Amino acid sequence: MIDIKTIAERDRANVLHPFTQLKGFASGKIGDPTIVTGGKGIYIKDAAGRTYIDAFAGLYCVNIGYGRTEVAAAIARQAYQLAYYHTYAAHTTEELATLSDRLVRMAPGKASKVFFGVSGSDANETQAKLVWYYNNLRGFPKKKKIISRERGYHGCSVFSGSMTGISFYHDHMDLPFPGVLHTGTPHHYWGAEPGETEDAFSRRRAAELEELIEREGPETIGAFIAEPVLGTGGVAPPPMGYWPEIQAVLRRYDVLLIADEVICGFGRTGADFGSTLYGIEPDLVTVAKGLTSGYMPLSGAIISEKVYAVMEQAADRVGAFSHGYTYSGHPIAAAAANAVLDIVELERLADRARVVGIHFQRRLNERFAQLEIVGEIRGVGLLAAVEFVLDRQTKRRFDPELKVGARISKVARDRGLIARAMPHGDVLGFAPPLVVSEAEIDEIVDLAYQATKQVMDELAKR
Numbered sequence: 001m002i003d004i005k006t007i008a009e010r011d012r013a014n015v016l017h018p019f020t021q022l023k024g025f026a027s028g029k030i031g032d033p034t035i036v037t038g039g040k041g042i043y044i045k046d047a048a049g050r051t052y053i054d055a056f057a058g059l060y061c062v063n064i065g066y067g068r069t070e071v072a073a074a075i076a077r078q079a080y081q082l083a084y085y086h087t088y089a090a091h092t093t094e095e096l097a098t099l100s101d102r103l104v105r106m107a108p109g110k111a112s113k114v115f116f117g118v119s120g121s122d123a124n125e126t127q128a129k130l131v132w133y134y135n136n137l138r139g140f141p142k143k144k145k146i147i148s149r150e151r152g153y154h155g156c157s158v159f160s161g162s163m164t165g166i167s168f169y170h171d172h173m174d175l176p177f178p179g180v181l182h183t184g185t186p187h188h189y190w191g192a193e194p195g196e197t198e199d200a201f202s203r204r205r206a207a208e209l210e211e212l213i214e215r216e217g218p219e220t221i222g223a224f225i226a227e228p229v230l231g232t233g234g235v236a237p238p239p240m241g242y243w244p245e246i247q248a249v250l251r252r253y254d255v256l257l258i259a260d261e262v263i264c265g266f267g268r269t270g271a272d273f274g275s276t277l278y279g280i281e282p283d284l285v286t287v288a289k290g291l292t293s294g295y296m297p298l299s300g301a302i303i304s305e306k307v308y309a310v311m312e313q314a315a316d317r318v319g320a321f322s323h324g325y326t327y328s329g330h331p332i333a334a335a336a337a338n339a340v341l342d343i344v345e346l347e348r349l350a351d352r353a354r355v356v357g358i359h360f361q362r363r364l365n366e367r368f369a370q371l372e373i374v375g376e377i378r379g380v381g382l383l384a385a386v387e388f389v390l391d392r393q394t395k396r397r398f399d400p401e402l403k404v405g406a407r408i409s410k411v412a413r414d415r416g417l418i419a420r421a422m423p424h425g426d427v428l429g430f431a432p433p434l435v436v437s438e439a440e441i442d443e444i445v446d447l448a449y450q451a452t453k454q455v456m457d458e459l460a461k462r
């Protein structure tokens with residue numbers, strides 16, 4: 001094995017890292033790369049011999065925890081038998097057929113088919129194309145715009161990045177592309193008027209959506225895309241009444257609903273899907289992350305009977321479905337997904353996330369609620385966040401230059417805890433593997449609390 005120093009040098013010289021300050025990394029100012037060498041349960045290990053609790057499950061994906069040899073065995077088995085074949089022109093494998101059957105049966109809404117990709121971003125690109133295709137085939141060529149929400153995250157490729165509603169992902173990249181509209185985010189803490197109840201706030205958000213559709217012309221609006229629980233935009237569960245109100249508007253205007261279940265799917269919220277939890281009946285469902293727990297890259301665009309029926313009916317007229325990737329339905333990824341879903345079902349990880357999630361919320365409240373810089377503690381299942389503000393009475397934010405959220409995350413990391421500074425505001429996000437125990441939750445909360453106290457002390461000394 002090559003030594004650590006050489007790995008770091010080679011990395012620094014050659015890898016363009018996502019979401020990394022390039023000059024700070026090139027100059028060494030932000031330190032060496034973390035060379036991750038192993039993982040077990042909720043822990044990862046680096047080449048310097050340090051162990052961290054990964055309270056973000058990688059990027060909210062390693063739901064079954066690290067080091068599950070059952071999945072490694074399934075991957076190896078498939079690799080030995082057949083490492084690759086494509087799925088064009090009706091080719092398949094046993095693992096893929098099995099996986100598709102179980103996804104169609106378990107998916108929210110009336111699912112009919114799954115189109116496979118390799119990332120959440122590409123699956124959402126597929127969803128946009130499906131909306132356009134569907135409306136072209138139905139004879140509504142103008143019904144193409146997609147409404148997403150401010151602070152929604154749907155990926156960072158060209159169109160998925162356009163649907164994302166966070167400017168950090170647009171700046172200097174010529175995004176968003178035309179054809180995407182953004183409507184208000186359903187975050188009561190920041191969006192509600194003084195004294196406005198959650199239900200009233202939800203009705204207002206739905207009314208705003210309706211006004212937007214009317215203003216643009218309903219004949220131009222193809223779909224609405226949303227995460228059941230806002231993720232990267234700040235980990236914020238919807239206010240009471242939000243989803244019924246929104247769905248009523250969408251139905252009124254014949255607008256498809258794309259549920260982006262990339263984070264919420266497969267147990268994260270304490271239910272099988274976020275849609276199940278909130279009574280969402282989507283026309284299209286995006287899955288990735290938890291589908292393989294990150295053990296292999298795999299995503300799916302799940303298509304309802306309603307949308308698929310139009311596609312099949314038009315086939316004699318338009319010919320073959322002209323969309324696909326070399327790696328669509330990759331057999332090794334499908335084998336990994338089947339092994340992961342076996343674990344999710346056998347260990348009832350959704351139920352576990354619900355029960356341990358209640359403990360998590362309680363502990364966060366016990367530890368953080370009295371801290372004067374804590375504005376809001378929120379979450380559902382094993383998704384949680386603490387938001388920090390300068391003044392909790394007026395909800396005045398910290399000066400962004402102070403990077404309070406990022407500092408708390410950094411100090412936590414130095415103490416052996418990975419919790420993510422979310423890109424919008426001063427928010428510390430948590431999404432531990434669903435196998436986390438209550439004792440481990442206590443440790444996560446204690447470490448996060450100590451990190452917060454340390455940064456509060458530093459701020460007080462300024």
Ligand code: PLP
Nearest residue numbers: 119120121153154155260262263
């Ligand atoms: N959709 C949601 C809700 C996500 O959280 C993410 C990634 O975090 C994506 C889509 C994009 O997935 P990927 O990074 O695999 O392209």
